[in-house]
Amino acid sequence: MSALAIQNIHKRYGEVETLKGIDIDLESGEFLVLLGSSGCGKSTLLNIIAGLAEPSGGDIRIGDRSILGAHPKDRDIAMVFQSYALYPNMSVARNIGFGLEMRKVPSAEREKAVAETAKLLQIENLLDRKPSQLSGGQRQRVAIGRALVRNPQVFLFDEPLSNLDAKLRMEMRTELKRLHQMLKTTIVYVTHDQIEAMTLATRIAVMRDGRIEQLGTPEEIYDRPATLYVAGFVGSPPMNILDATVVEGRLKIAGDGQAIALPARLRNVVSDGQRVKAGIRPEALRLAAGDEPVPQFKARVEVVELTGPELVTTARIGDQRITACLPPRSAVLSGEERAFTIEADALHLFDPDTGRSLAKD
Amino acid sequence: MSGTWITTRAWLLMLPLLVVMIAVIGWPLIDTVRLSFTDARLVGTEGTFVGLANYAKMLGGSNFLRAFVTTTWFAVVSVTAEMVLGVLAALLLNQQFRGRTALRALMILPWALPTVVNATLWRLIYNPEYGALNAALTQIGLIDSYRSWLGEPGSALTALIIADCWKNFPLVALIALAALQAVPRDITAASLVDGAGPLNRFRYVIMPYLAGPLLVALVLRTIEAFKVFDLIWVMTRGGPANSTRTLSILVYQEAFSFQRAGSGASLALIVTLLVTVLAVAYAAMVRKAAGAS
Numbered sequence: 001m002s003a004l005a006i007q008n009i010h011k012r013y014g015e016v017e018t019l020k021g022i023d024i025d026l027e028s029g030e031f032l033v034l035l036g037s038s039g040c041g042k043s044t045l046l047n048i049i050a051g052l053a054e055p056s057g058g059d060i061r062i063g064d065r066s067i068l069g070a071h072p073k074d075r076d077i078a079m080v081f082q083s084y085a086l087y088p089n090m091s092v093a094r095n096i097g098f099g100l101e102m103r104k105v106p107s108a109e110r111e112k113a114v115a116e117t118a119k120l121l122q123i124e125n126l127l128d129r130k131p132s133q134l135s136g137g138q139r140q141r142v143a144i145g146r147a148l149v150r151n152p153q154v155f156l157f158d159e160p161l162s163n164l165d166a167k168l169r170m171e172m173r174t175e176l177k178r179l180h181q182m183l184k185t186t187i188v189y190v191t192h193d194q195i196e197a198m199t200l201a202t203r204i205a206v207m208r209d210g211r212i213e214q215l216g217t218p219e220e221i222y223d224r225p226a227t228l229y230v231a232g233f234v235g236s237p238p239m240n241i242l243d244a245t246v247v248e249g250r251l252k253i254a255g256d257g258q259a260i261a262l263p264a265r266l267r268n269v270v271s272d273g274q275r276v277k278a279g280i281r282p283e284a285l286r287l288a289a290g291d292e293p294v295p296q297f298k299a300r301v302e303v304v305e306l307t308g309p310e311l312v313t314t315a316r317i318g319d320q321r322i323t324a325c326l327p328p329r330s331a332v333l334s335g336e337e338r339a340f341t342i343e344a345d346a347l348h349l350f351d352p353d354t355g356r357s358l359a360k361d
Numbered sequence: 362m363s364g365t366w367i368t369t370r371a372w373l374l375m376l377p378l379l380v381v382m383i384a385v386i387g388w389p390l391i392d393t394v395r396l397s398f399t400d401a402r403l404v405g406t407e408g409t410f411v412g413l414a415n416y417a418k419m420l421g422g423s424n425f426l427r428a429f430v431t432t433t434w435f436a437v438v439s440v441t442a443e444m445v446l447g448v449l450a451a452l453l454l455n456q457q458f459r460g461r462t463a464l465r466a467l468m469i470l471p472w473a474l475p476t477v478v479n480a481t482l483w484r485l486i487y488n489p490e491y492g493a494l495n496a497a498l499t500q501i502g503l504i505d506s507y508r509s510w511l512g513e514p515g516s517a518l519t520a521l522i523i524a525d526c527w528k529n530f531p532l533v534a535l536i537a538l539a540a541l542q543a544v545p546r547d548i549t550a551a552s553l554v555d556g557a558g559p560l561n562r563f564r565y566v567i568m569p570y571l572a573g574p575l576l577v578a579l580v581l582r583t584i585e586a587f588k589v590f591d592l593i594w595v596m597t598r599g600g601p602a603n604s605t606r607t608l609s610i611l612v613y614q615e616a617f618s619f620q621r622a623g624s625g626a627s628l629a630l631i632v633t634l635l636v637t638v639l640a641v642a643y644a645a646m647v648r649k650a651a652g653a654s
Contacts, residue, residue, distance in 0.1 A: 052550050073556030085547035089569035098565070099555035146555075 002061075003028040003186040004049070004154050009058035011044055011210075018044050019055070020210040026154075026203075029184045033197040035233070036207035042190045045207075046156050049188060050079050062153050073102070078147035082159040084139045086131040086146075093118075093127040096145045117149040120179075137168045144179070157189040161196060173199055194234045198222065206230045224348075228355040231279045231348060237312065240285075240322045242278045243352070246270045251278055251347075253297065256318025260295045263344040269358045270349060276358065277350040282312070284346030285324035287332060288339035296341040301334050315340070397627035403620035415627035424603075424611060425628070432607040435518065436586035439525045443582055444575065446526060447533025452563075454534070455541045465538075472531035480595035483524035487511050487596075511597050514604035521605055525592055529585075533578045540574040541567065576650050580643035587636055608632045 004026040011019035018041045026032055034042040047053040049060055051072035059066050067075045078099070086095050093114050094101075100110045118124045121141045131139055140160060147155055160176075161169045177200055180187060191197055197204050198218045206213040206221060206229070214226040225231035231239045243254035249267050250259035260278075262270070270276060288296045299315035299322060306312075311326040315338070324340060332338060349358040397415055401408025419425050454465050471479065486493045489509035498504045510520045544567055552566045590609035593599060599606035599614065606614075612632060616625025 050550075050554060052553065072550075072553045077554065079551065079554045081547040081551060083545060083547045085545065085551035087548065087552075087566060087569075090565070098552075098557075102556040102558075102561060146551075 002026055003030070003063070004188070005059075005061040006045070006049070007059040007061065009045065009048060009060070010056045011041070011048065011053070012056045018210050019048075022058070022207075022212060024205060024212070024215065026186060026188070028186055031180050031187045031189065031200055031202045033201035033204045034188065034190045034207055035192070035194060035197040035204050036213075037192055037233070040207040041210045042192075042207050043158060046079075046158055046188060046190045049075075049154070050077055050156050051075050076153040077156055078150050078152040078154075079156040079158065080143050080147050080160045082162055084131075084143040084163075086139060086142055088131055090130070091127065092123065092129050092131070092134070092142050095131065095142055096149050099146065099150045113149050114145075117145045120148065121145050136164050137172060140164065140172055141175075144176075148179075148183075153186065155185055155187045157187065159191055160189075162191070162193070169196075176200060194236065198234065204234075206233060224357070224359065225279070226357050228277060228279070228350045231350070235281055237282050237323050237325070239279045239281050239348070241350075242280070242317070242320050242322065244276055244278045246272055246274045246276060248272065251276070253278075253318055253320070255320060258297045258317070260297050260342065260347075263295070263347060266347065266349055266359065269360055275352055277352050279348035279350060280322070280342055281346050282323045282325040283310075284343045285322070285326070285340045286343075287326060287330055288341045292341060294341045295344060295347065296339050298337055298339050300337045301332055304332055304334050393626045393629060396622055397624075397630055399623045401622045403617065403622045403625075408623055411623070415624040416631070419615075419624055419628045419631065424606075425608075425631075427603070428606050428608045428611040431518065431605065432587060432589070432609075435522060435525075435589060435607060436583055439522045439529070440579065440582045440586050442522070442526045443530040443533050444579060446530040447535075447578070448537050448571070448575070450530065450534040451537035451541055454538055468531050468534060470531075471528050472535075474528065476528065476591045477595055479524065479528045480592045483520070483527070484511065484596050487520055512601055514602045517597055517601060517605050521593055521596060524596065525586070525589070528592075529582060533575070533582065536574050536578045537571060540571045544570045573647075573650055576643075576647055580640070580647060583643070584636055584639055587639060588632075608635075 002025045004024075006022055006024040006026075009019055009022040010017065022041075022045055024032065034045060036042045044053060048055045051067070051070060055068070060068055062076060087098065090098065093111075096117055097110045097114045100113060105113070114127070115124070118127055121144060123138060123141050123145065126134060126138060126142070131142065134142065140163075143160070161172050164172060173196060179185075180200070189196075189200060198221075201218055203215065203217055204221045205215045208229050214221060214230045216224075216226075221230060221234055225234065225239070228241065232241065244251045244260075245254065246252075246262070247259060250261055252259045297317060299317040301313060301315045302321075303314040304311060305314075306328060309328065311328050311330050311332065313324045313326050313330075313332055315322050315324065322340075326332065350356065351358055396408070398410055398412060399408030400406075400411050400415075450468060454461060454468065474482075487510040489495065489507055489512060492507075492510070494510065495504070495507040499507065508516070510516050548566060549562070552562050557566060588609055589607055590613065593605055593607060593610055594613070597605045599610040608628075609632065612625055612629045615621050615628055619625075
């Protein structure tokens with residue numbers, strides 16, 4: 001039995017369909033990240049699970065019961081909001097305990113639960129303060145505490161880290177991961193940040209235009225993107241996508257005479273003369289040391305940017321651009337023509353019309 | 362050097378306005394104070410200095426006490442009713458429903474009417490011969506025969522309070538509605554997930570956002586209600602049997618009907634002082650509330 005089952009959820013606002021049939025089955029303890037750009041329907045789906053919006057069709061089940069039609073408070077869920085949504089007039093302790101207070105939990109029991117939660121989140125010294133006296137990170141902890149204290153079946157997070165600065169966001173990310181590992185709770189987490197998705201999730205659902213583009217573990221999403229959209233969305237800098245044609249088992253890059261040898265696993269999924277989009281992750285490119293027996297191509301280096309841990313190199317191949325993430329001390333200068341090698345496993349082929357991956361699973 | 366010049370220039374720029382203000386506010390006020398110590402009449406005698414006699418007469422007489430009680434009752438009941446009705450209307454108009462925008466616009470109407478128009482309107486409604494209120498109450502069987510709502514001491518003040526509420530609750534509703542729209546959606550959603558029912562949500566989640574703006578509305582409305590004149594003058598002129606004679610009506614009668622400018626001025630200053638006390642007390646409350654939030 002799954003902890004949370006999202007079954008064929010549809011949502012229409014008038015003529016516009018924002019969710020077009022979402023199916024996800026979540027096991028207990030899973031950390032599901034709904035990843036997508038704004039307007040893809042991920043927050044709508046979260047609100048439907050929370051009971052803050054009604055679906056036009058489909059079912060949501062927690063455990064063995066349908067929770068559609070149930071009031072948000074009766075769904076055994078807790079939610080953390082992007083704006084933290086703390087009650088400004090209440091102390092931190094009362095904010096955390098408010099859900100228990102409304103459920104008429106005796107005050108002694110409530111105080112104990114609030115104290116335990118505060119200890120877990122290291123905010124014991126803040127319990128008497130008002131939200132306006134807290135920093136962003138502290139408010140975020142209180143918001144998480146308010147969800148944790150109720151010990152619900154499912155936690156819902158709506159872009160909880162997007163209001164924090166970069167350094168704090170990283171700290172809270174780690175903190176969330178620590179909490180999840182410790183408490184083994186079931187979480188649905190909405191974000192547009194692919195790094196958050198990759199680091200936190202046990203499974204990622206990449207959403208686009210009201211549909212799930214791909215549902216899989218972070219490794220699957222990163223290593224075997226099912227579509228061009230997923231390939232472009234996950235990874236930073238994004239995957240290079242080159243127009244190419246298959247010629248005699250090799251990949252002829254458009255606008256350039258060069259052909260790259262196709263690895264065996266891809267040779268039999270394409271036919272001669274087929275147009276494809278070739279995807280190569282920037283981190284899968286290396287400067288060629290010599291005549292290695294690996295796929296390689298030549299490109300003219302345009303821009304070299306040192307970010308610290310890596311050297312982001314942009315080069316031209318024919319009339320297309322390609323980005324490579326090289327080791328920081330690589331000897332490469334703008335203007336020179338260099339040979340790059342591709343890790344054979346890292347080459348992806350997509351159908352240019354449907355955008356779907358041509359690789360067989 | 363340049364600082365002095367800026368200050369001088371600032372005073373120069375304000376000078377025309379200052380002259381106008383001294384002429385239309387300062388001088389009349391000072392002259393009222395002077396008058397209040399004399400036995401001047403509106404027409405005729407310039408009056409002679411009588412010391413505090415006017416004040417003693419006004420504060421000692423039963424008219425003042427009765428008018429003070431009438432005014433306080435009028436202010437407390439009408440402002441309380443306006444606050445309750447206004448908040449309820451705002452809560453309703455904050456819901457999603459068809460025709461909400463039209464209803465919001467319609468609600469402003471009573472407040473937008475000039476007081477004299479409103480007063481005339483209600484006089485027609487209360488009319489003892491062809492008034493709508495009599496017709497409605499007779500038809501639903503609540504009363505047997507038409508009554509003179511404004512002509513009976515027992516009902517006149519209540520009738521005025523209803524007319525005042527009808528005109529002024531939209532202002533409270535407008536202020537409350539603006540405050541309700543400032544309640545973040547996430548906070549309301551969080552309280553739903555936390556399991557707060559409608560009453561608890563109003564008390565713990567919404568009220569903190571309403572309190573400040575409502576306090577301002579309360580201040581404005583109480584001071585206005587305490588000064589009420591035009592509504593009553595048009596509808597009852599303080600009658601019947603002085604049952605609707607508020608302090609402002611009393612001032613008017615003393616100074617203009619009885620033409621006793623001296624004692625009228627002293628009464629006007631007493632009312633001004635009372636309103637000032639109210640205003641200062643409220644200002645302190647608002648400042649305290651603003652500091653707390």
